[in-house]
Amino acid sequence: MTSRMTHYLKGIGEDLRRDWQLYLLALPMIVWFLLFLYKPMEGLQIAFKDFSPFRGIAGSPWVGLENFRTLLEDQIFIRAFINTITISGLGLIFAFPVPIILALMFNELQNEFGRRFSQTIVYLPHFISVVIVAGIVINLLSPTTGVINLILSSLGFEPVYFLTQPEWFRSVFIGSNIWKEAGFESIVYLAAIAGVSPTLYESARVDGASRWQMIWRITLPCILPTIIIMLIIRIGNLVEVGFEYIILLYQPATYSTADVVSTYVYRTGLQGTQYDLATAAGLFNAVIAFALVFTANRISRKVSSTSLW
Amino acid sequence: MSAVELNDVVKRYGALEVVHSIDLSVVQGEFVVLVGPSGCGKSTTLRMVAGLEDISGGTISIGGRVVNRMAPKDRDVAMVFQNYALYPHLNVAENIAFGLRVRGEKNAVVEAAVSEAATILDLTPYLKRKPADLSGGQRQRVAMGRAIVRKPRVFLFDEPLSNLDAKLRTQMRAEIRRLHNRMGVTSIYVTHDQVEAMTLADRIVVMNSGRVEQVGSPMELFLNPANAFVASFLGSPPMNLLKATVTAANGAAVARIDGTDDNPAQLTLPAWSAAALDAGQRILVGLRPEHLEIETGTVADVQNIPTTVDLVEPLGSEALLHCRIAGQPVVAKVDTPSDVQKLAEVRQLLMPTDRLHIFDLETGRAVNGRS
């Protein structure tokens, strides 16, 4: 036993000597991951503590699940959690199919130039920052000078205060997200479509299939694995919405529909310095996210042979 | 002193042993070809010599030094890869110079070596080109140039011609042999192509399932294969092997060819074999296609074997007859007569008795009474 142990250790030693340059190359990145992504996990314990910055993490007393109990009794947190799921769920229903449809449409476009041109345009918003997107949205939806309201008032309607009325927030958020990302997300599906063998279409055409039938019977079934993978990723991210964008777009008047867990964490933790509560809220979210990805992957592995890892 | 020496070399991947105890000694300046079907361990053996694979057991020495734990770069060997491994971002000159550059050689030395190699390989006009702009044969030569400039003690070739088309392969084969004659560097060459092995090698090592089947000069192996595997591997078309049972008649050994025919074919075996065979022994009788004839030639001791012809493949001056003897398939390579149609009507093949090979069916080993 001990001789096998020493043999094993000797093997490590020899590998280290032989590949020391390789380890040296890996070192900065490993240190980075430990320092910036793993060391913070140590800070997760403050979710179970009554944290005070003056006493530090180690000095603060344990309180068990007290913070989580506080959270679950906090109407604002509950609301934020429900909002998160609602916004994501609606996004899944309305935004998820758009890039798939776009990809199918691009694929059916015969004119090579038109196709390249329109793709170039619809990919563009992805590269624009959320700050600018928010600025554009604020501009377009302005009750006094915004185009939307100018059109509404020219049609005889009252101007709508889109950004201060809670019932409008989700539509504005999901709609502008589709504008920003749908084009770019279609790339994944286009790549999948490009992988479909052209002979499938040729033989279908010989058999007399229409273009519509070919979409339903060839293209879609062939890119189904990709769709499932993207769906899994989406479901895994169900509790993570683009909070950096929400922060720009929401205001106290729309909190009732716009406040999500991440913005709650940001407000209570970084603006309000209730670190323990905010960490607990973040951890709550992260654990649910992790469980979601795991389950989604399990299911997909059972349903089809597609899985993420 | 041998240039490369393998002693009891073993390669294991986990519990799976892929090379079993190889012994081989390569003489200074010799061109040795490792040949065998894919998966026989020949490439693995070469890569162990190169230092690209760990050696699980035994020792390998190069120039008298044991190199088992030595890094490839310190072994003083150079290798030509199957896909050439030319760096697409470097031009021909830079590709050839790469090995010298990474060793920090002086500019003047590198340039002199590159231009010398380019002259030898006729690459001088292409030195500024990128690999993508070269033909297959030129790329192959660049790969050799990269090995040459290093002036190594040993050249290793890993199926260097298998990416070329048939015509170019023949041409490059000759070029490699000429280069060897000129430079005289010890070479170990791996291929699955027995023609390459026959034409290039000073000595051939036939490998199968991780073992060495036979080592010898090309003609030795061709004329005296040590076993049925070597016999069927070398030669084109390969040697016919007929299953048979030994019977005794009139004091001589006779092979009764296995078959379903009512009238089984019989072959009288050479006189020397009688002592080495037992009655009832199961054997393989080997007939080289080019030794089978349809008309009586000059050879004295010839036997007639009844046969039926399935198919005639005319190759020009020669033709292949796909026949059956007692139901077992046999290929004969014969001179094409003026009337090719006649070949389909052949009813018997002529076989010189002393050209027969005999192998034990169970062990595959040659039955050899000649020595």
Place this chain on the structure above:
Amino acid sequence: MAHFNLYSRGDWIFGYANAALIGIFVLSTLYPFIYILAVSVSSGAAVTSGQVILFPKDLTLAAYEFVLSDRLFWIAYGNTFIYTFGGTAVSLAIMIPGAYALSRSRLRGRKFLNLMVAFTLWFNAGMIPFFLNMRDLGLLDSRFGLIIGFACNAFNVILLRNFFEAVPKSFEEAAKMDGASEFQLLWKVFIPLSKPAIITVGLFCIVSRWNSYFWAMVLLRGEEKIPLQLYLKRIIVDLSANDEFASSLMTSRYSFETVTAAIMIASIIPVLLIYPSIQKYFNKGITLGGVKE
């Protein structure tokens, strides 16, 4: 082209309807940009009275003059360049060697290290612990902190690693036989061979650095270090709620709307300039590392 007899009439109608739908999508993608551009070069009076919908009115560069004369705009612009290019350089300098090492099967502990990288795709400590960690490391309100703290991400590492793994083994073996060290192998063989992947990752880094504002907002205190996006955010979002400031900007020549539009255009322009060169690569990048993990 001469395809028309190959399709039935139904297929032709389908084709036109499809092209029309794409046209609508393209126009609605393009319109907000055109609108912002039109607003930025119109007079403040025309915009506030609701006359600008598609074309500029009372063509003027007054809003740009106002923006370009703001000292903070230039500071923020300069900072963004530092964060973008400095950050990308640091990211590549850490991730390329790291991803290369992780791609080599001879690296002992490779499985564990790969798992360590991939795990962060699915779970991370979250906003507060990350912030407290940055504070403990003394990286608050620091340009260096903002650069180093976001140098790597698992997605890019995996993308690079997959590409390095796909490099034919014989390149490495040939270099090894030639006596190349690990560093030479990376520098002279793998990096030149992996240019597309490296450029892709570099462009991803550039775009994300250029566009990010959140952690700059959280980590930075003073005005001197803020990036352009944060400057934009302060003006567009924070001040749009501040009527006093908005009306202070109101003159007949420019208004709050034209000024914010001008800032937005000024920050989009660099993106538009590198956009054509990005395009070549992101297609590849997405298919490279996108779904395959």
